[in-house]
Amino acid sequence: MSAISSKRNIIIVSIAAIAVILLGIFTPLLRLIFGLLIPLTAILVFIGGIIYRVVQWAKSPEPFRITTTCGQQHSLPWIKSNRLDNPHSTWAVIGRMALEVLFFRSLFRNTKAELKSGPNLVYGSTKYLWLGALAFHWCFLVIVLRHLRFFTDPTPSFVLWLESLDGFFQIGVPILYMTDIVILAALGFLLFRRLMDAKLRYISLPADYAPLLLILAIVATGVLMRYTSAKPDIVGVKELMMGMASFHPALPSGIGWMFYLHLLLVSMLIAYFPFSKLMHMAGVFLSPTRNLANTNRVIRHINPWDYPVKVHTYQEWEHEFRDKLKSSGYELDDKS
Amino acid sequence: MYDKEKIIPGIIVFLVLVTFPVWYNLAFGSGNGAPEPQIVSQNEKCVESKDYMRTQHMDLLNQWRDAVVRQGYRMYRTADGALVEMSLTNTCLQCHPNKTQFCDECHNYMAVKPYCWDCHIAPMEN
Structure with missing residues (x-):
């Protein structure tokens, strides 16, 4: 099967699956497929796929340290070195990695080239990508952790704490979560950014839009379920999820179609994860330009293979x- | 495979994190299973249908709160035309005086902490 026709088949199957849910046909068999089989398969693909990709990466030799150096290298004691941008010790590398993983330091250096009223090309710093990405990723993390209340009984206290912090302003019932608003704004901006700039649009591939649109659809169904009258029976939802987490599958009826749509979209996202750019979740830890100390001159590095x-x-x-x-x-x- | 001493612990950390619900429930789970709220009332019907109450009761209570406290309206017309007083104590708790076995049953399971009882006094139960 060619790549194009297999891609088309995946799209057709996805649309058919969404159509089944939207039609609201809920026989016990379809509940079994959408409630248990698809999510469980997706989880297995997610875990197996990520381990496979990481092991494949680890099989590539790393003969030379290609550290990117954005500051003064450590050399003589009286020359002040930039430890975080040009680390020479393990702790400094951990510092640089922490800044990268938690605060996206690379994106902070994002620049934009513009022809501003005249023949001169101007490079300016643009922090919007960094800000949008930071807002999106942190909200996503908080939202994933909040969902643990559907998977654990009793719910761990850090989840309750996170929830109360997220709903700090006590707006409405159910209480409005700040992360829901921020993630929608951030995703909207990230999509808008790709569509607005002609240069960016030109280099954007379907693989760039797919995760954005998929996550946007997941957030949209989640927000609709929480704040509108499309509320599912969340006790049933928790029974289903607890059944999966404790290996005692349960298939409660009458949960509501919006939930199954949400679950299907999440399953699609995590099954797609290992084959997509979303692998940057694992890749960020393995990026050789970030995770190696700049000791090229201090220590003799010997070609490993x-x-x-x-x-x-x-x-x-x-x-x-x-x-x-x-x-x-x-x-x-x-x-x- | 290169850097085994870093890759393998990394994969183990990943596995521990993604399987959190599995081992957490095994180690600390209550094992109580699904909640079973007890209905002690003789009345056949609530103010709205069972399905509506199951999923939307918080919305209804919030509307009642706003109507009574902010607008001064006291009566609510149900789906089948009856008039009931919009009151937690005088309407809801008349049929459901068993807060621990009715309200808390699902709320504890779902880890929901409604702030009804910040203002209202919880019913006396023996």
């Missing part, structure tokens, strides 16, 4: 072709 190198020195070469070189009048180093 074919050392010792078999060398043929000049002396050996001269010795091998000694007679031929001599007869051609070549001046030999070894006169003996």
Whole structure:
């Protein structure tokens, strides 16, 4: 099967699955498929796929440290080095990785080239991508952690604490979560950003839009379920989820179609995860330009995969072709 | 595979995090199963249908709160035309005086902490 037709098949199957839910046909068999089989398969693909990708990455040798250095390298004691931008110790690397993973330091340096009223190309810093990405990722994390209340009984106290902080302003019933508003704004901005700028639109692929639109659809169904009259029976939802987490599957009826749509979209996202750019979740930890100390000059690094190198020195070469070189009048180093 | 000493612990940390619900419930789970709210009332019907009350009761209570406290309206016309007083104590709790076995049953299971009882006095139960 060619890649294009298999992609088309995936899209057709996805649309058919969504259509089934929207039609609201809920036989026990379909409940089993949408409530248990699809989510469980997706989880297995997610876990297995991520481990597979990471192991594949780890099989590639890392012969040379290609650290990107954005500050003064550590050298002489009286030259002040930039520890976080040009780390030379493990702790400094951990610091740089923490800033990268938690605060997206690379995106903070994002620049934009513009022709501003004149022939000069101006490079300015643009923090909007960094801000949008930071808002989106942190909200996503909080939302995922909040969902633990559907998977644990009793719900751990850090989840309750997070929930009360998220609903701090006690607006409406059910209480409005700040992260729901911020993630919608951030996703909207990230999509808007791709669509507005012609240069960015040109380099954007379906693989760039797919995760954005999928997550937007997941957030939209979640928000509709919480704040509008499309509320599902959440006790039933928790029974289903607890059944999965405790390996005692339960299939409560009458949960509501919006929930099954939400669950299907989430299953799609996590099954798609290992095959997509979303693998940056694991990849950020394995990026060689970030996670290696800049010790190229301090320590001798030896090529890991074919050392010792078999060398043929000049002396050996001269010795091998000694007679031929001599007869051609070549001046030999070894006169003996 | 290179850097086994870092890759393998990394994968183990990932597995521990994604399987959190599984081992957390095994270690600390209450094992209570699904909640079973007890209905002690002789009345056949609530102010709205069972399905509506199951999913939307918080919305209804919020509307009642706003109507009574902010607008001064006291009466509510139900779906089948009856008039009831919009009152937690005089209407809701008349049929459901068993807060621990009715309200708390699902709320505890779902880890929901409604702030009804910040103002209202919880019914006496023996």
